Amino acid sequence: MYKKLSTRTANRLLCGGQIINISSVSADGVSDVMTAAWNCPYDADQVLIVLDRGHTTTANILDNGKFVISIPSEDDISVINKVGAAHGRDVGDKFAWAGIESDKSQVLGLKVIPNAL
Ligand SMILES: Cc1cc2nc3c(=O)[nH]c(=O)nc-3n(C[C@H](O)[C@H](O)[C@H](O)COP(=O)(O)O)c2cc1C
Helix, strand or coil: CCCCCCHHHHHHHHHCCCCEEEEEECCCCCEEEEEECCEEEEECCEEEECCCCCCHHHHHHHHHCCCEEECCCHHHHHHHHHHCCCCHHHHCCHHHHHCCCCEECCCCCCEECCCCC
């Protein structure tokens, strides 16, 4: 039997619901990290992420093309919400602002939230 689903439920089923964090850095070296729910695989080697035009992350990626995606664990829920509730342009280095002792990503050397999955 076919059932009518709410848009919220349909989106949840289509996207899987995985939360990610996106690290980036500004042209003048200020590190940023945000939370994104709107993401899914796009092709075998591509990911699709929907980013608001006004986010600092979006500006950083358009500036230098560098970003790192990490999958946080449930233990990091307060960090996930914190970095998803302030703009880097308002708070400066978001890792410092949020009190996160960052790790460095292997390839790009961007600051990342430690102990991601
Ligand atoms: C659980 C959660 C999910 C979010 N998902 C998205 C998303 O998919 N796309 C988006 O543009 N913003 C999303 N946000 C909002 C950004 O994380 C938030 O606006 C953040 O402050 C942007 O930071 P920035 O300006 O430093 O880049 C989400 C926030 C939370 C808490």
